[in-house]
Amino acid sequence: MKKYRHPEIKNVTLADVMQALADPCRIKIVRHLLNEPERPFACNEIPLRIAKATRSHHFDVLRTSGLIQTRVEGTKSLTSLRQAEIEKRFPGLWKLISRS
Amino acid sequence: MKKYRHPEIKNVTLADVMQALADPCRIKIVRHLLNEPERPFACNEIPLRIAKATRSHHFDVLRTSGLIQTRVEGTKSLTSLRQAEIEKRFPGLWKLISRS
DNA sequence: TTACTAGTTCGTTATTGATCGAACTTAATA
DNA sequence: TATTAAGTTCGATCAATAACGAACTAGTAA
Numbered sequence: 001m002k003k004y005r006h007p008e009i010k011n012v013t014l015a016d017v018m019q020a021l022a023d024p025c026r027i028k029i030v031r032h033l034l035n036e037p038e039r040p041f042a043c044n045e046i047p048l049r050i051a052k053a054t055r056s057h058h059f060d061v062l063r064t065s066g067l068i069q070t071r072v073e074g075t076k077s078l079t080s081l082r083q084a085e086i087e088k089r090f091p092g093l094w095k096l097i098s099r100s
Numbered sequence: 101m102k103k104y105r106h107p108e109i110k111n112v113t114l115a116d117v118m119q120a121l122a123d124p125c126r127i128k129i130v131r132h133l134l135n136e137p138e139r140p141f142a143c144n145e146i147p148l149r150i151a152k153a154t155r156s157h158h159f160d161v162l163r164t165s166g167l168i169q170t171r172v173e174g175t176k177s178l179t180s181l182r183q184a185e186i187e188k189r190f191p192g193l194w195k196l197i198s199r200s
Numbered sequence: 201t202t203a204c205t206a207g208t209t210c211g212t213t214a215t216t217g218a219t220c221g222a223a224c225t226t227a228a229t230a
Numbered sequence: 231t232a233t234t235a236a237g238t239t240c241g242a243t244c245a246a247t248a249a250c251g252a253a254c255t256a257g258t259a260a
Contacts, residue, residue, distance in 0.1 A: 001226065014200045019122035023218080024115045043237070051220050056238055058218090059254070075227045075236050090200045092192040100114045100190045101256065102208070123248085141205065151250050156208055158248090175206050175257045 002077070004063060004070045009085045012066040016092060022066030024073050025050060027097065030067065033081045034098045040071075040078035102177070104163060104170045109185045112166040118189060120165030125150060126158050127197065130167065133181045134198045140171075140178035 021027055025048055032046045043059055044052070044094045059079060067086060070079045087094060104185045121127055132146045143159055144152070159179060162168045167186060174191055187194060 013124075014197065015122060015124045015127055018118050018127075021118035022115060022122040024113075025218090027115055027118075044235095050218090052237070053221075054219050055237085056236095060238090061217095072237095076236095077237065090196060093198045093200075096190060096192045096196060097114065098230095100193075125248090150248090152207070153209085153251075154249050156206095160208090161247095172207095172257095175204095177207065 001072055004072075006063065006069050006079075006082075007066045009066050009082065009089045012089065014090065016065045017067060017086075017093065020061050020067055021097070023058070023061075025054075026062055029058060029062060030081070030097055033068070033079070034094060037081055037083055042076045042078060048073040101172055103178075104172075106169050107166045109166050109182065109189045110122065112189065114190065116165050117167060117193065120161055120167055120198075121197070123158070123161075125154075126162055129158060129162060130181070130197055133168070133179070133192060134158075137181055137183055142176045142178060162189040 001021050021030065028048060029046055033041060043055055048058075050057060050058075059068070059070070059077075063070055065078075066082060068079050070077050072078075081094075083094065121130065128148060129146055133141060143155055148155060148158075150158075159168070159170070159177075163179075165171055167181050167183060168179050170177050172178075181194075183194065
């Protein structure tokens with residue numbers, strides 16, 4: 001079973017999250033999660049026209065930047081936003097993404 | 101005399117500005133400008149330990165993304181934020197950058 | 201005219217990053 | 231015990247990017 005690593009948010013810089021969001025695919029992922037913030041999604045529930053290796057890569061980038069968290073449930077990896085933590089560290093970021 | 105090109109803000113995407121801000125140097129530049137938003141700065145007034153070709157490159161990236169505007173005055177190029185336009189298109193972006 | 205200053209452009213190098221197919225792992229299920 | 235499903239990892243390719251020195255341009259000043 002995969003053990004995901006999640007950074008402490010205090011170690012995440014603004015440049016880190018900007019970098020993580022500097023890709024249209026990853027913005028799509030985050031926006032999809034923002035539509036139902038309470039519900040965790042499996043990777044391939046989010047519609048993207050990319051190979052699954054690429055998909056895995058993008059989730060990894062988002063995870064490493066602290067924006068999302070992933071837990072394993074059976075054969076799936078369920079991903080959700082680290083909403084409250086990120087909102088505290090980067091106030092207004094979620095709103096910016098969902099509205100712009 | 102150099103003729104700078106500035107994009108229309110409506111053609112700028114969130115991914116574009118995230119990309120432009122995905123670099124510590126460029127974040128420093130923008131934060132410097134945010135400290136005195138009314139005052140335009142010449143490129144080398146902003147302290148950065150990089151070669152001038154690199155400096156020119158970073159200003160170009162910020163300009164192309166629509167975040168800054170540049171006008172020529174004598175031998176200098178004066179740069180300022182496109183503050184109101186960007187605030188309208190990406191509400192909360194400036195606050196996010198200055199506070200996080 | 202000459203020299204200086206500010207900044208751009210060019211050519212190059214090195215690094216990062218997006219993308220994919222193929223092979224792999226782990227858990228659930230037939 | 232296969233088989234399937236979800237996702238990761240590996241290795242490769244290709245594009246984009248950061249960085250620099252050197253040469254260049256345009257304006258200002260000596």
